[in-house]
Amino acid sequence: MTEKELRALLADMSLEEKLGEMTQLSPNFFGTEESVDLTGPMQQMNLKPEDVPLLGSTLNAFGAEKIIEMQKHHMELQPHHIPMLFMADVIHGLKTIYPIPLAMGSSFNTDLMEEAAAMAAREAAATGVQLTFSPMADLVRDPRWGRVMESPGEDPLLIARMTEATVKGYQGEDVSAPDRIASCFKHFGGYGAAEGGRDYNTVDVSDGMLREFYLDGYKAAVDAGAAMGMTSFNTIDRIPATGSQKLYRKILRDEWGFDGVAITDFDAVNEMIPHGLAADGKEAAKYALKAGVDIEMMSTHILNYGKELVRSGEIDEKLIDEAVWRILKLKNKLGLFENPFKGADPEKEKELHQCAAHMALAREISARCVVLLKNEGKILPLKKGAKVGLAGPFANSLSVLGGWSIIAASGSTTLLQGLTEHGAEVKMAMTEELKPMQMGFFDVSDQTAELETLADCDVVIAAVGEHPDDTGESASRTILRLSHNQEKMLERLHDMGKKVVAVIFSGRPLEIRPVLPFCDAVVQAWFLGSEAGPAIGDVLFGDVNPSARLSMSFPQTVGQVPVYYNHMNTGRPVVGKPHRYVSCYLDCPNEPLFPFGYGLSYSEYHYQNLKVEKTEGGLPLKVSVEVENTSDVAGRETVQLYIHDVAASVVRPVKELKDFTQIDLAPGEKKTVTFAVTTEMLSFWNNEAFVFEHGDFEIMVGHSSDEVLTEKVTL
Numbered sequence: 201m202t203e204k205e206l207r208a209l210l211a212d213m214s215l216e217e218k219l220g221e222m223t224q225l226s227p228n229f230f231g232t233e234e235s236v237d238l239t240g241p242m243q244q245m246n247l248k249p250e251d252v253p254l255l256g257s258t259l260n261a262f263g264a265e266k267i268i269e270m271q272k273h274h275m276e277l278q279p280h281h282i283p284m285l286f287m288a289d290v291i292h293g294l295k296t297i298y299p300i301p302l303a304m305g306s307s308f309n310t311d312l313m314e315e316a317a318a319m320a321a322r323e324a325a326a327t328g329v330q331l332t333f334s335p336m337a338d339l340v341r342d343p344r345w346g347r348v349m350e351s352p353g354e355d356p357l358l359i360a361r362m363t364e365a366t367v368k369g370y371q372g373e374d375v376s377a378p379d380r381i382a383s384c385f386k387h388f389g390g391y392g393a394a395e396g397g398r399d400y401n402t403v404d405v406s407d408g409m410l411r412e413f414y415l416d417g418y419k420a421a422v423d424a425g426a427a428m429g430m431t432s433f434n435t436i437d438r439i440p441a442t443g444s445q446k447l448y449r450k451i452l453r454d455e456w457g458f459d460g461v462a463i464t465d466f467d468a469v470n471e472m473i474p475h476g477l478a479a480d481g482k483e484a485a486k487y488a489l490k491a492g493v494d495i496e497m498m499s500t501h502i503l504n505y506g507k508e509l510v511r512s513g514e515i516d517e518k519l520i521d522e523a524v525w526r527i528l529k530l531k532n533k534l535g536l537f538e539n540p541f542k543g544a545d546p547e548k549e550k551e552l553h554q555c556a557a558h559m560a561l562a563r564e565i566s567a568r569c570v571v572l573l574k575n576e577g578k579i580l581p582l583k584k585g586a587k588v589g590l591a592g593p594f595a596n597s598l599s600v601l602g603g604w605s606i607i608a609a610s611g612s613t614t615l616l617q618g619l620t621e622h623g624a625e626v627k628m629a630m631t632e633e634l635k636p637m638q639m640g641f642f643d644v645s646d647q648t649a650e651l652e653t654l655a656d657c658d659v660v661i662a663a664v665g666e667h668p669d670d671t672g673e674s675a676s677r678t679i680l681r682l683s684h685n686q687e688k689m690l691e692r693l694h695d696m697g698k699k700v701v702a703v704i705f706s707g708r709p710l711e712i713r714p715v716l717p718f719c720d721a722v723v724q725a726w727f728l729g730s731e732a733g734p735a736i737g738d739v740l741f742g743d744v745n746p747s748a749r750l751s752m753s754f755p756q757t758v759g760q761v762p763v764y765y766n767h768m769n770t771g772r773p774v775v776g777k778p779h780r781y782v783s784c785y786l787d788c789p790n791e792p793l794f795p796f797g798y799g800l801s802y803s804e805y806h807y808q809n810l811k812v813e814k815t816e817g818g819l820p821l822k823v824s825v826e827v828e829n830t831s832d833v834a835g836r837e838t839v840q841l842y843i844h845d846v847a848a849s850v851v852r853p854v855k856e857l858k859d860f861t862q863i864d865l866a867p868g869e870k871k872t873v874t875f876a877v878t879t880e881m882l883s884f885w886n887n888e889a890f891v892f893e894h895g896d897f898e899i900m901v902g903h904s905s906d907e908v909l910t911e912k913v914t915l
């Protein structure tokens with residue numbers, strides 16, 4: 201449709217129609233027979249039957265035939281035959297599930313991220329989905345918060361790079377193409393800073409910290425052309441994000457120039473009442489409209505009170521028109537006026553879902569997300585044909601897809617399958633699976649006596665962790681240790697004198713310090729999706745040499761949280777051994793158990809000859825370093841560049857990731873890696889604007905945030 205035609209359509213719409221366009225309800229409100237997976241609390245909707253044909257979009261309807269049918273029916277009844285928008289939570293794949301976003305962050309590989317998102321788009325588009333509520337770009341520092349699994353991690357740059365790659369993967373060059381879907385970044389903003397790691401809890405960060413750490417990912421999504429942004433449940437400056445003009449008018453629209461659609465999170469307009477901002481639904485609608493909300497998800501206050509607000513003059517109808525204009529533009533950009541079914545295609549759906557090519561890609565990606573945390577005595581990689589003991593709740597579990605695998609359900613693989621595929625002779629014991637804490641299940645039973653049967657195994661793989669349903673939304677935890685009998689199992693295996701390889705399945709950093717002494721090797725396997733089993737097998741048997749690095753710090757203990765690498769120095773930093781009157785704990789080191797950027801390999805990499813050279817006028821700096829593979833195993837090294845601004849008009853983090861790259865090194869091979877350090881990389885928010893200030897800087901390059909070579913430079 202041309203812009204002129206679109207303008208004419210908007211002008212011809214009634215106010216009721218416009219308010220309907222701004223309302224999104226789940227498929228069950230459209231009279232579909234089967235119930236749907238709700239992703240939030242169902243409230244009493246004040247919805248009249250005549251409202252239903254006016255609704256502009258729905259969420260989490262799946263199936264090409266069903267969606268084609270829904271669209272046809274809807275357009276027949278809609279007064280201007282405006283097509284509905286079908287949105288869904290395609291978070292890490294639709295049917296072929298790839299690793300959870302926190303694991304994808306650990307890959308430090310934006311190419312794989314983009315490929316994964318493009319695969320998800322192909323499968324989602326074929327099933328009729330036109331837009332996904334992804335990527336989540338919330339910076340996370342608190343593993344008590346279950347939704348850390350949905351984020352690329354604790355670093356602003358890593359989040360920005362992975363977010364950009366995800367948006368590009370979903371949308372491609374032309375989002376109206378039948379194999380592409382539109383992207384909705386979320387949750388804007390600062391949702392990951394919930395106090396106590398308790399979901400939906402208060403967020404209270406200064407404007408400086410918000411801009412310095414939390415906004416980079418959302419900005420990257422906007423710059424990458426994301427079609428939509430979603431409000432977060434939390435407050436910012438004591439105002440719920442869904443009613444925050446600072447976030448949605450000032451920052452998102454005025455400063456960043458975002459002209460896409462702003463949708464609320466599930467029931468978030470209504471929740472401004474319990475938040476204590478709005479006295480009632482009408483006031484909630486007014487706050488949302490003034491903040492610039494375009495679509496209200498799963499509550500109906502704009503629909504119910506919009507007309508009254510316009511008639512009374514409390515809301516200018518221009519705001520409604522602006523919102524509906526953005527929605528119509530999005531539908532037009534997706535080509536829905538020409539083809540309201542977009543990519544929905546029952547044949548394609550069957551052909552693509554978990555097809556061999558997608559499963560192979562998922563397996564490759566998954567192996568690149570596995571982080572090797574410990575490998576004492578190099579017991580990994582395992583020898584082909586090894587006699588392997590296998591114990592623990594994830595030994596033969598299909599619960600390895602991770603949260604938000606909404607419709608995948610089937611088609612995942614177990615660790616046992618992965619091991620046997622590599623020719624291992626496997627004997628199992630104590631493999632009772634976990635069930636969700638939400639069902640009142642907190643531990644597997646003590647079957648440690650069974651472990652004696654593994655006495656004759658060369659090595660025992662202990663598949664431990666947390667249930668995937670105890671991660672993700674509304675899954676905050678205060679205790680991050682493995683359950684008691686899982687810890688007891690590891691200790692028993694150690695006492696039996698067995699070589700133990702712990703494989704940890706989790707959606708967050710767990711508190712594994714208590715069991716570390718019982719394990720010769722530790723592998724962080726997150727929730728890797730459909731091909732989890734084979735991918736872990738590929739790493740354990742050395743077909744893939746691990747290259748992943750932690751996207752989020754692992755705490756020594758939950759009492760240390762939040763612990764993250766890019767912290768400020770304080771006026772009393774610990775220098776050398778902790779002592780009185782410095783910033784430390786009496787009972788725990790300040791450092792995490794494993795820091796951001798950490799990860800081992802089967803190779804050994806040696807860094808040398810770091811050089812930092814000024815170019816004409818000083819910047820950009822030319823940074824180079826030699827990286828040598830001193831082992832006899834080919835590997836992929838993730839080289840990280842950090843900076844430290846030693847003194848500035850606001851205090852700066854002790855370290856900030858400013859670039860990273862991956863290089864493949866044959867045994868004995870040495871490569872020179874170069875980076876450019878630009879003025880923008882050295883700029884920061886000084887509480888009024890992004891500025892660069894002259895002074896001393898430390899430039900660091902290395903294998904992990906805590907393992908770097910450093911050169912000082914004055915600019």
Ligand code: GLC
Pocket residue numbers: 239240259289333386465466673
């Ligand atoms: C949920 C989540 C959000 C999701 C939305 C739709 O409450 O907060 O991430 O996209 O509702 O399911």
